[in-house]
Amino acid sequence: MFNAPLRLPILDHLQRMLDGRPVDPATIHLRYPTAISQLLGFRLVAVSEAMAAIELEADPDHHGNQQGTVHGGLLCELADATIGTAHSTLMQPGESFTSIDLDATFLRPVWRARLRAHAWAEHRGRTISHYRCDIQRDDGKVVARIASKVMTLRGEHAQGR
Numbered sequence: 001m002f003n004a005p006l007r008l009p010i011l012d013h014l015q016r017m018l019d020g021r022p023v024d025p026a027t028i029h030l031r032y033p034t035a036i037s038q039l040l041g042f043r044l045v046a047v048s049e050a051m052a053a054i055e056l057e058a059d060p061d062h063h064g065n066q067q068g069t070v071h072g073g074l075l076c077e078l079a080d081a082t083i084g085t086a087h088s089t090l091m092q093p094g095e096s097f098t099s100i101d102l103d104a105t106f107l108r109p110v111w112r113a114r115l116r117a118h119a120w121a122e123h124r125g126r127t128i129s130h131y132r133c134d135i136q137r138d139d140g141k142v143v144a145r146i147a148s149k150v151m152t153l154r155g156e157h158a159q160g161r
Helices: 009-019 035-040 072-088
Strands: 043-048 051-058 095-106 113-124 128-136 142-154
Touching: 009 043, 009 072, 035 072, 043 072, 051 072, 072 095, 072 113, 072 128, 072 142
Parallel strands: none
Antiparallel strands: 043 051, 051 113, 095 142, 113 128, 128 142
8 A cells, every 4th residue: 555655734834935935824833934043034045854954144243252253152053943944844733843952063263154054864763863964154164063863742742842
C-alpha cells in the first residue's frame, strides 16, 4: 500500500510568505514571523524541509558590543532563529519544539555586513534532531559555526508552547 507523504503545513506557510503569496496565520499553530525576528530585522530568504536561511543587515550602531563589532549574542540569536525555522518546517499540528543546547564557534569579527545564516538538519530523529548553522558575511567568509540539538514536543508537553 502506498503511503502519501505527510503534509507540512508550516513549510507550506513559510514558502507562501517567501514567495509573497497571501498567508492566513490561522492555518498554522506557530507564530511567523516571530516577534524577536521582527525586532532584530531578520528576513527569511530560503526554506525547505529541515532547512532555512535568514539574512540580517548587521550594524554595530544597533548590534554592537563594547569593542565596536557585532555582538556574539546576536549571532547566536540569528543561528537559533534559523535553526528553529528549519525545524519548524517538520512540525505537525499538536507538535512544538525547544532548543536543548547551542554551541557557537566564532571565527572572525563582524562590523557592518549583510549576514546570511544557513541551517540544516544533520540528523533528524523522532524526538532529538541535530542541526548545523553557518553564518557568512556578504564577502562569503564564514563568521560563525553553530551546532544545536532540538527536541520535538508532542501531546501535553507541546501544549502552550
